[in-house]
Amino acid sequence: MKLGWVIFIFLLLAGFSYSQNAIRGIIVESDSGNVMPFVYLINKSNGNGTMSDNDGKFTLFTNINDTIICTFVGFAKKIIAVKDLKTNENGEVKIVMLQLPIQLGPVIVNTFKIRSYERDYMSKIIDESRMRRLDYFQSPISALYMSFSKEGKQIRKLAKIFEGVLIEEQVQKKLSPEILAKLTGDNEIDYVAFRKYCVAVSDEFIINNDGVELYSRVMGCYKRYKAEGRK
Incomplete structure (x- = not known):
């Protein structure tokens, strides 16, 4: 009986794996053309996200009708429709980020602002990630799903990204x-x-x-x- 449930779960997960496509690309600055590590990329349609690596490269799973939000401290937020992304000969996309001008005056204004609804959403994902600790005795199906499914992995990955965003908010205040x-x-x-x-x-x-x-x-x-x- 247990083996049957395990097979069912893995067949279910296999179905999810074909519902989205992986977008691979690189993020660069508009002025210098330098690569940008640690840029947050969030799929607005389902809340999944990732972060560019040390070489500015990233991989994000999306559907054709999804929208991606790219954010980085001191740069304008970029919102891109997946259908508008153009790939090069290697099948990769390039996202260009525009740096915001720093205006100094008698009052120092922090450009790193998190809206209340964004904070609520990030806190919800972080809490959900912490609450979904594996409990094979009470709910083995949920445990298997959260262990191996794309959704479970994305929730844990996204929670880590959001924890970093909230830490960065505290840093930017100082x-x-x-x-x-x-x-x-x-x-x-x-x-x-x-x-x-x-x-x-x-x-x-x-x-x-x-x-x-x-x-x-x-x-x-x-x-x-x-x-x-x-x-």
Whole structure:
């Protein structure tokens, strides 16, 4: 009897695997053409998502009528219909992200904003991922489904992405591109490059420190950053 249920579940999952197509591609900056790692890509139609890797590459499962949302700190949100994506000779797509201008004034405005409905949705996915821990004794069918199905894997993957988004929101409240430019007096500083270089100013350090501790470390790192001729 149990074997029959297992076979049924795997046949069910096999049906799901053919319902979507994998889109593979790369994300680049509009000005420099440089690849962009860690860009969040969300399928607006079903909530599935992924993130570009260190080389700016990504894979996302979609249907032809789906819509993809691409977001990254300091860049304009990009919304793309899957049917409008064009592939190259290798069957890959290129997504170009446009950097937002940083406007400095008497009031520092954080460009990283999460709307209330977006926060609610992300929290729901994270909670759902945590609640769906395997319980083979009470619900073996649900356990098998969440272990091997595309939906179960996507929920866990998406929850991890959203946890990163919420962490980034906390980071941006203390050290956004605007704050960094204001603090250093360097309006041309590359925020992403600086954050990658300055490993001592990690997300955890930013979140857990304020005032002198945070900004003295930022400035110390900035001096080393400029001394090496970086921009």
